[in-house]
Amino acid sequence: MNEYNIIENQALFISPGQLHQCFSENVSGYFIRFDLDFYHSIRTQYKLYDFPFFHTMLSEPCLDLGDDFSKIENIVSGMFQEFISKENFGKEAVLRYQLEIVLIELTRIKKRQKASKSGILVPNNEKLRKLEFLIEKNFIEHKEVNFYAEQLHISSRHLNNIIAAQTGKSISEMIQNRILIESKRLLSYSEKTVAEIAYELGYSDKAYFHRFFKKQLGITPSAFRNEFLKVHH
Numbered sequence: 001m002n003e004y005n006i007i008e009n010q011a012l013f014i015s016p017g018q019l020h021q022c023f024s025e026n027v028s029g030y031f032i033r034f035d036l037d038f039y040h041s042i043r044t045q046y047k048l049y050d051f052p053f054f055h056t057m058l059s060e061p062c063l064d065l066g067d068d069f070s071k072i073e074n075i076v077s078g079m080f081q082e083f084i085s086k087e088n089f090g091k092e093a094v095l096r097y098q099l100e101i102v103l104i105e106l107t108r109i110k111k112r113q114k115a116s117k118s119g120i121l122v123p124n125n126e127k128l129r130k131l132e133f134l135i136e137k138n139f140i141e142h143k144e145v146n147f148y149a150e151q152l153h154i155s156s157r158h159l160n161n162i163i164a165a166q167t168g169k170s171i172s173e174m175i176q177n178r179i180l181i182e183s184k185r186l187l188s189y190s191e192k193t194v195a196e197i198a199y200e201l202g203y204s205d206k207a208y209f210h211r212f213f214k215k216q217l218g219i220t221p222s223a224f225r226n227e228f229l230k231v232h233h
Contacts (some may be wrong), residue, residue: 003061009069010194011106013053013061030076034099039095050129051103053112068109077103115218126164129151133175139178140202145171180216182208194221 006012006027028127039048060145065072079098083092113178134148142148148171149156160171167174179201186197213221 002201007064009065011062011063011065011072013144014069015053032076032099032102033077038092039099046100046103048103051107053103053106063110065109066113068105072102072105072109075105085164091172125152127162131159131163131171135178137176139175140181140200143175143179143202145175148175153204174213176216180213183213183221184224187221188228 004012006022006024036048053061062149072192075098079095082094082098085091128221130152131148134151138147145156145160149159152159154162156171163169163171163174181200183197186192186200187194190197192200194210195206198206201209203209203212213219213224217224220228
């Protein structure tokens with residue numbers, strides 16, 4: 001629910017499942033949408049989550065390309081030409097390799113700018129990346145800290161210390177934040193009732209979900225939905 005100004009010569013990153021909306025009609029550029037399976041179908045030394053862009057706890061979603069804009073634009077333009085071409089043989093393979101080149105070049109820009117502390121393949125950052133990935137996959141069924149610590153083969157206390165040092169937050173706060181993001185998304189963009197949303201998020205008791213949401217945001221789920229609709233519709 002944070003707003004960012006779109007400026008020239010900029011790359012914007014949206015993580016999987018992240019709620020987003022563009023309010024400007026006077027923007028031109030390229031939009032690259034892909035999934036994990038598409039990227040991981042190539043043999044590469046990197047995993048998608050090794051790149052520092054898709055981690056809400058580590059990185060801002062905006063990257064100023066500066067003098068590297070033309071270089072990135074040329075690569076992405078080549079991707080677009082490949083995407084719309086009528087040449088089918090090897091098309092997906094070419095697009096996958098072009099995608100990896102884009103991600104590597106953007107990572108180099110980010111590291112040169114030292115825009116964040118999230119270097120690629122740093123041990124503690126690796127723990128955080130894996131934790132975020134696990135939360136993304138399991139936050140509905142598993143809301144307890146011990147589950148994630150066990151998956152990472154580390155004690156809950158040690159993992160909490162690592163995460164707190166990196167983000168200033170606890171694992172519980174990360175899990176709660178992911179639940180809230182999904183709650184907001186469903187309340188904003190679906191017609192499901194609050195009870196249905198509570199059940200979808202793993203709460204058998206609507207009242208418990210209601211109390212959780214209000215405690216975190218100071219507003220009930222229904223009131224949040226009404227406020228959102230007033231502003232965006």
